[in-house]
Amino acid sequence: MSKLNTKKSTKETAKKNNKQKANPANAPKFTIIKQHIYDHIESGQWQQHTKVPSENELALQFNVSRMTARRALQELTEQGLLIRSQGAGTFVATLKSQSSLLEIRNIADEIHDRGHTHSAKQLDLKSVEVSEEIAILLNLQTTESVFYSEVLHFENDEPIQLEQRYVNITLVPEYLNQNFTEITPHEYLSNEAPLTEATHEVEAILAPVNLCKLLTISEATPCLQIKRRTWSSQGVVSLATLTSPGCKYRLGSHLVF
Numbered sequence: 108m109s110k111l112n113t114k115k116s117t118k119e120t121a122k123k124n125n126k127q128k129a130n131p132a133n134a135p136k137f138t139i140i141k142q143h144i145y146d147h148i149e150s151g152q153w154q155q156h157t158k159v160p161s162e163n164e165l166a167l168q169f170n171v172s173r174m175t176a177r178r179a180l181q182e183l184t185e186q187g188l189l190i191r192s193q194g195a196g197t198f199v200a201t202l203k204s205q206s207s208l209l210e211i212r213n214i215a216d217e218i219h220d221r222g223h224t225h226s227a228k229q230l231d232l233k234s235v236e237v238s239e240e241i242a243i244l245l246n247l248q249t250t251e252s253v254f255y256s257e258v259l260h261f262e263n264d265e266p267i268q269l270e271q272r273y274v275n276i277t278l279v280p281e282y283l284n285q286n287f288t289e290i291t292p293h294e295y296l297s298n299e300a301p302l303t304e305a306t307h308e309v310e311a312i313l314a315p316v317n318l319c320k321l322l323t324i325s326e327a328t329p330c331l332q333i334k335r336r337t338w339s340s341q342g343v344v345s346l347a348t349l350t351s352p353g354c355k356y357r358l359g360s361h362l363v364f
Contacts, residue, residue: 229258245273
């Protein structure tokens with residue numbers, strides 16, 4: 108189990124990003140440097156594994172301290188856009204979406220942090236009878252029902268993750284009344300039943316035909332599947348299965364001891 112970090116909402120992140128882009132003169136210097144690097148990667152000028160300017164070079168180019176340049180590079184590294192190698196320099200990372208295994212983040216925030224656009228398609232939202240397995244995992248009786256949602260997440264209009272989630276009705280009674288094209292299930296649940304703990308199970312799979320069609324991949328494409336169970340102080344909140352194409356998505360983290 109791992110403790111969860113409190114994250115900004117999608118709307119707050121988007122609002123901040125839009126404000127900075129609309130008024131770059133007032134943006135912090137490290138943000139301007141980050142946008143400069145984003146732009147070069149997005150335009151294709153800097154391909155994956157391209158070496159990017161050093162802290163000293165960026166400090167001179169933008170007339171800032173080395174510490175400011177270091178912050179820009181470090182934040183982009185933590186977001187998975189760059190890779191830093193001691194003694195060799197900083198390079199553009201392999202261009203796959205990246206998520207941390209050690210914290211629970213809103214996928215919309217992850218995508219926005221990479222400078223990309225998140226959108227979602229709500230495929231299913233209903234109440235279902237609980238199976239024996241789901242009852243055990245959500246600590247319910249087999250006579251109870253649960254809410255079920257299925258949401259397809261997109262990054263720059265490309266399907267990146269299928270989220271299938273069972274939710275405890277007692278803890279989140281208004282779940283079915285939400286529009287998950289406007290707010291992600293994770294963000295809503297974090298607001299309604301603040302998460303305190305989680306478990307992860309990570310597995311490489313070949314997705315069934317119906318999932319392959321949704322993710323627009325071939326049946327031979329390996330996928331990364333995460334099964335995540337989350338708790339609030341009142342009990343088990345949800346069980347989510349997150350499936351992503353292995354060619355587009357990876358798990359990673361940067362630990363400091």
